[in-house]
Amino acid sequence: xxxxxxxxxxxxxxxxxxxVTFADxxxxxxxxxxxxxxxxxxxxxxxLRCLVCQNQTIADSNAELAQDLRREVRTMIxxxxxxxxxxxxxxxxxGDFVLYRPPVKGITLLLWGGPIALMLLGLFLLQxxxxxxxxxxxxxxxxxxxxxxxxxxxxxxxxxxx
Amino acid sequence: MNRYxxxxxxxxxxxxxxxxxxxxxxxxxxxxLVGKPAPAFNLNVLETPEKxxxxxxxxxxxxxxxxxxxxxxxxxxEHPVLVEFSKKAxxxxxxxxYKEVRGDGNFDVSKMPADEEKKLAFQRANQWLAQHGxxxxxxxxxxxxxxxxxxxxxxVPETYVVDKTGIIRMKHTGPISPDVLAQKIxxxxxxxxx
Numbered sequence: 569x570x571x572x573x574x575x576x577x578x579x580x581x582x583x584x585x586x587x588v589t590f591a592d593x594x595x596x597x598x599x600x601x602x603x604x605x606x607x608x609x610x611x612x613x614x615x616l617r618c619l620v621c622q623n624q625t626i627a628d629s630n631a632e633l634a635q636d637l638r639r640e641v642r643t644m645i646x647x648x649x650x651x652x653x654x655x656x657x658x659x660x661x662x663g664d665f666v667l668y669r670p671p672v673k674g675i676t677l678l679l680w681g682g683p684i685a686l687m688l689l690g691l692f693l694l695q696x697x698x699x700x701x702x703x704x705x706x707x708x709x710x711x712x713x714x715x716x717x718x719x720x721x722x723x724x725x726x727x728x729x730x
Numbered sequence: 731m732n733r734y735x736x737x738x739x740x741x742x743x744x745x746x747x748x749x750x751x752x753x754x755x756x757x758x759x760x761x762x763l764v765g766k767p768a769p770a771f772n773l774n775v776l777e778t779p780e781k782x783x784x785x786x787x788x789x790x791x792x793x794x795x796x797x798x799x800x801x802x803x804x805x806x807x808e809h810p811v812l813v814e815f816s817k818k819a820x821x822x823x824x825x826x827x828y829k830e831v832r833g834d835g836n837f838d839v840s841k842m843p844a845d846e847e848k849k850l851a852f853q854r855a856n857q858w859l860a861q862h863g864x865x866x867x868x869x870x871x872x873x874x875x876x877x878x879x880x881x882x883x884x885x886v887p888e889t890y891v892v893d894k895t896g897i898i899r900m901k902h903t904g905p906i907s908p909d910v911l912a913q914k915i916x917x918x919x920x921x922x923x924x
Contacts, residue, residue, distance in 0.1 A: 619759065619884035619885075620885065633884055636875055636879060640879060660762060661879060661882040662882045662884065663759060
């Protein structure tokens with residue numbers, strides 16, 4: 569049983585290992601004087617996808633659109649908008665795709681649940697296999713019945729008559 | 731034996747899932763604006779710079795809104811299709827000239843006064859239309875790309891179909907091919923104009 573727990577822990581560990589991001593946002597001088605706002609901009613930028621270079625956030629990307637969107641986020645921060653208002657602004661224009669972490673809802677269920685479901689299925693199959701293997705090995709280790717033993721002796725004698 | 735069929739089936743299902751995924755176009759991001767009112771704007775008209783128009787001026791008409799720019803290479807590929815369309819169809823085609831100057835990598839607008847950028851944008855847009863033909867009923871100038879953000883523009887060219895009540899009914903990202911025009915846009919226009 570401990571073996572299964574160890575396997576599960578190992579897989580979970582790999583699954584949820586925190587991903588370290590090396591964001592290299594072009595820090596623009598405009599808000600350098602305001603580290604709180606700059607930090608919010610950085611955090612929000614890491615949540616928003618650049619739609620031109622689809623696998624980058626607008627914090628990572630230097631594409632034109634990413635620069636425009638960063639500028640837009642900066643203006644909204646200056647105007648005192650909340651994080652939610654800023655994210656909603658982006659979603660109404662670009663859709664859920666603009667969110668680097670897709671929201672959990674009906675259409676994304678497979679995306680979020682799929683890997684976990686596959687892992688559980690895998691663990692289930694592995695457990696079933698190991699169990700059947702164990703019973704098979706146990707069965708093979710049974711001592712020979714008396715009848716089989718005498719038959720085996722007879723065969724050995726036939727092979728090697730003294 | 732049964733078990734192998736089961737594994738084969740699972741593998742086939744996985745292959746099918748990946749095949750579907752790989753055949754989807756990642757650029758084809760569904761626009762949340764379809765079914766919503768066309769975002770308002772008030773922009774200068776290229777042909778008559780002293781005039782400004784917005785979607786409310788198009789109320790009661792079915793119209794096409796096409797995002798273009800002189801620096802956009804795919805727009806050049808799309809252009810003959812639009813010219814042909816404008817000759818045949820009786821549907822207003824409004825152009826949105828998107829970041830004419832600042833979108834072009836050859837300019838650094840941080841060192842350029844706003845009125846100079848505006849002047850250059852009008853000049854370049856006019857020149858391009860004179861050279862390649864003008865399919866647009868009129869073009870509005872989105873010099874800083876702010877209206878583009880409201881329309882969720884992320885790649886030029888893009889085209890929107892807006893109905894009589896001002897609702898966006900379709901968005902097409904990328905150049906319009908003759909096929910897209912004939913099979914998607916024309917039937918929709920006909921239906922909306924019924």
